[in-house]
Structures are given as C-alpha cells and as structure tokens.
Amino acid sequence: MSEQKRAPETGGDASENGGLAPNEATAEAEALAAADAEIGADGEKQRLEAEVASLKDKFLRAFAEAENVRRRADKEIQDARTYGIASFARDVLNVADDLARALGSVDEAAKASAEGGFKALLDGLELTERGLVKALEKHGIRKIEPKGEKFDPNLHQAMFEVPDPSVPSGTVVQVAQAGYVIGERVLRPAMVGVARGGPKAEAPGKTAGAA
Template sequence: MSEQKRAPETGGDASENGANKGINEATAEAEALATADQEIAGDLAGERQRLEAEVASMKDKFLRAFAEAENIRRRAEKEVADARTYGIASFARDVLNVADDLARALGSLDETAKAAADGPFKSLIEGLELTERGLVKALEKHGIRKIEPKGEKFDPNLHQAMFEVPDPSVPTGTVVQVVQAGFVIGERVLRPAMVGVARGGPKAEAAPGADKEAGAA
C-alpha cells in the first residue's frame, strides 16, 4: 500500500506568527504609552511643584507687602494724631507768656488788697481773674493742662527745682512753693513747673504708680 504525502501545514503557522506579531506590537505600544504616561506624570508633578513654590513665594511677598502697608498706615495715623495734638506746641508756649503776665498781675495783689478793692479797681481785678480762668479753660480744651504741684512729691519729669527750703515738718523732696506753673500737652511736658523743694524732713515715700506715671509723662 503506497504512503500518501501530507500537505505542509503552512496556514496554521502563519496565523500563529501573525498573532504573535500583533501581540508583540500591542505590548510594545502599551509599554510606549505607559512610558509616555510616566513621563507626562513626571512633567506634571514637576510643573505642580514649580507652581506650588511660585504660589508660596507670591503669598509670602503679598503678606510682607500687606504687613509693610499696615505699618505705613499705622505710622501715618500716629503722625497725624501727633500733629493734631502737638502741632500747636509752639503757639501754646507763646500763649503761656500771656498766662504768666496775668498770673504776675494777680500775684502782685495780696488778699487784703483784693478784699479792699472797690469800684473800677475791683472790676479790673475780677476781669483779670475771669480772663485767667478763661485762658486756662481754653488751653485745656486743646489738651494743654496746668501743673500746680504744691504739696506733691518732686518729679524731675514734670518739675524744675529752683531752690531748697529747710522745712522739717514735711517730707524731704516735697514741693512747698511754686514759682511758675508748668504745663503739659498730651503726654509731653510743654513747660516744667519751677518749684521750691523742702529738705530736712523725713524721707518721702513714693506714691503707688508714681514711677509709671512719670515715665508716661
């Protein structure tokens, strides 16, 4: 019996090769896409970090600029307030000369002479006293206060000692005489009070809060 020849199975091999080729191409394409995705993800992550750093830098610059603007605003407000309060200091010092003249005019008259005054002379004295009180009120209206420290403890921030008075009946350092009244404007001394200070008595005790008030003045 003669053997029959088999035909070569070329069709199956070709299909299998084509399938393998397609799989390889798909795998390569998938790997290429994955690589591209990783590169894109890396680029996006880097860009995100860059943008976040830029935002942080801009935020810091904004906060610094805002703080500086706030400081400038506060300084401007303080300068305006100081100008409003202390801008009349020079004028006020000139007005104090008028107050001193009135005080000297009234001080030249003792209480006996005032009590004995009559007619036009009495009216003149009353007019001077009224003018002095009105002047003091006008100064107070503009933040200028009179210092009359007689009986108080000497304060070098507010008073200027002109002489010492031996007086053992009062504590040493007590103001016993006011030669010229002082004035303050706001928290500043416009003119210290010129005073006579006692010595020879017991040591004066500092009043509670006196140091704090002196520092503020």
C-alpha cells in the same frame, strides 16, 4: 530529492523588542509615556503651588508694610494736631504768667476790700485768667500745680531747697512758676522749691516726656 519545507516567517524577532511581543512593547511604551506625563503634571503642580505660596507671602508682607505705613501716618497726623501748636502755646504762657503776676501783686486784704473801678479791674483780670486757662485746656494744654506732691524730674525743675523736717524730703513745698503739659509731653516744667530734712519721699514714676 524533494526540497525541505521552510518554517513560516514571523513579523520579527522578539529579541529586537527586548524579548517582548509587539503588543506588549507598545503597551509598555504607552505606560512609560503615561508615567512620564503624570510625573510632569505633578512637577508642574508643585511648581505652581510653590509660585502661589511665594506670591501669597509677598502679598502678606506688602500688606503688612502698607498697614505699618498707614499707622505711622495716622500717628504723625495725630501728633501734628496735638503738638503742632507747642511753640505758639509757649508764647501764650507768657501772657498767662503776666496775668498771674498781676493778680498775685494784690494782697488778699486789698482784694476783699476792693470797690468800684478797682474791683471791676480785679474781676476782669480773674475772668480773663480763667478764660485763658479754659482755652488752653481746650487744646490739650494743662497746668501743673505740684505743691505738696513728690518732686518729679520729668515734670518739675528744682530751683532751690527749703529746710522743712515736717514733710518728707523731696516734697514740693513752693511753686515759683506753674508748669504746663501738652498731650503727654511737658510744655514747660514747673519751677519749684523742694523740702529737705524730713523722711525721704518715694520717687514718682515717669509720667510724661519732653516736648
């Protein structure tokens, strides 16, 4: 009896590759690998983009903080230039007060009739007072002469009341001592007498702060 012929053997069972031929299995593996690589690349790109965004945010915050520090430093320097002489200026005001009192002690009739050395003395005092006022103004120090103005507690200090129904109540009618401001701050408030008895004056707005 002759032997039955065997069927030729194949390269392997297709079931071992999930039902796919070897070429198909290789193609699928390559496709999966390519997909994994693409997903990995996208994930890396997103990570780098997030890192760049974080670094940009940190940079902008640091830049803003540096700008704030620079502005604060500039303001402190400007304030030091403007208000650094405040203590010295207050002492100089005593000299201005003495000059004003010296001139105020001479009545107008005596000034008008002054001659010789006395006139020269009066002229010298007036010239010195004007020069002192100009020197103070050069350094941002201005004199406050509030007579006739509404009383402002930010600039004036009320020393007494004056019954006077002819002007609005709260109007400055006498100045006992001139005041001064330096920059936007009060160096010394004006000592004033305030009217009482007339119509109430409107309250002035805040114009300066204490030095």
